[in-house]
Amino acid sequence: MSELPDPPNLSPVAEPAIRVTDLGHRFDQKWVLREITLDIAPGEIVTVLGGSGGGKTTFLRCVGGLLNPTEGDITIMGDSFRRNPDRLRSHTGFVFQYSALFDSMTVEENVLFGIRRQRKLRDKEGKELATQLLADVGLHDVLHRLPSELSGGMRKRVGLARALAIEPQVLLYDEPTSGLDPVTAYTIDRLITETRDRTGATSLVVTHDVGSVARFADRVLFFAQGEVAFWGSASEFQVSEDPQVRAFLEPGRYVPVLESQA
Ligand SMILES: Nc1ncnc2c1ncn2[C@@H]1O[C@H](COP(=O)(O)OP(=O)(O)OP(=O)(O)O)[C@@H](O)[C@H]1O
Ligand SMILES: [Mg+2]
Known part of the structure; x- marks a missing residue:
């Protein structure tokens, strides 16, 4: 088993x-x-795993205040969604699956989109801010390109720069490495850790990549059919006896068992 970070x-x-x-x-x-109750400490990186349709994206959208949950509440830095959804949203940056950049806007316009709705920036100020945010995610000289002129990995970085523009205390990543080759995916994983180390942002990372648990997770949240099947440290996750966790980690060995129970 690969070396795990300290719990x-x-x-x-x-x-x-x-x-x-x-x-x-x-x-x-x-x-x-259903019935999800948990606390996440400041600065933690939580990997959110589970089968397709298990509820990961829905959970992330609720945490980010993008979806009004049927029941319960989310509080970020003391601000409750039920009492003040706008304040909750102001704490969160969302890095969307497929990057969700605006095709007809330049990289600079994409990065500044979120903050331009809140405050007017002079051209020079906007350019300096976008240049800095892009440099922070390892991109240079792309301000005036269109998203179609970037590689998949570069688009993911622009998506992160855009999320960082509001200086969020919480970063929410939905499948940040899907569709990338292993080397590019690894550089994005590194960027997630570096960004947390630099900004201190609490980070939730939805992924199908089990290897990311060993690479950067402090804790793991595992969903099965909308319920929390596992919530604990990365090292506990690797040795969990929960049959759904085992099937996820070792599908060849456990899926036949689950099928025979079906
Ligand atoms: N806007 C919607 N309207 C109706 N049902 C939805 C909507 N969004 C999600 N669902 C349903 O909610 C369930 C959970 O979906 P969700 O997208 O959260 O899963 P997921 O774990 O992110 O899956 P994946 O790994 O495939 O991205 C699924 O059954 C899905 O069909
Ligand atoms: Mg999803």
């Missing part, structure tokens, strides 16, 4: 960055998230 302090969190309380969400009649 985080799992004692109850006095001042959590993110507090999730009795969260539940239903699309039409179908519950896709």
Whole structure:
């Protein structure tokens, strides 16, 4: 087994960055998230895993205040979604799957999109800010390019620079390495850790890449059919006896067992 990072302090969190309380969400009649209660400490990197349709993206959207959950509440840095969704949103940067850049805008316009809605920037000020944010994610000389002129890895970096523009205390990544070759995916993984180290942002990373647990997770949140099947340190996750976790980690060995139970 590869070397794991030290487990985080799992004692109850006095001042959590993110507090999730009795969260539940239903699309039409179908519950896709149920009874989720957990605290995430400031600066932690949490890897969010689980099968397709398990509720990972829905959970991330609730945490970021992009979706109004059917039940429960989310509190970020003390600001509750129920009491003040705008303040909650002001704490979170969302890095979307497929980057979700605006095709007709330049990289600079994409990066500044979020803050331009809040405050007017002079051209020089905007250019300096975008240049700095792009340099922070390892991109140079791309301000005036269109997203179609970038590689997939570069687009992911622009998506992160855009999320960082509001100086968020929480960063939410939805499958930041999907569709990338292993080497580019590795550089994005490194960037996630570097960004946390530089900004201190609490980070939730939805991924299908189990290897990321060993590479950067402090804790792992594992969803199965909308419920939390595992929540704990990265090292505990690797040895969890939960059959759904085992099937996820070793599908060749465990899926036949699950199928025979079906
Ligand atoms: N806008 C929506 N309207 C109706 N149902 C939805 C909507 N978004 C998600 N769902 C349903 O909610 C469930 C959870 O979806 P979600 O996208 O959160 O899963 P996921 O774990 O992110 O999956 P994947 O790994 O494939 O991205 C699925 O059954 C999905 O069909
Ligand atoms: Mg998803």
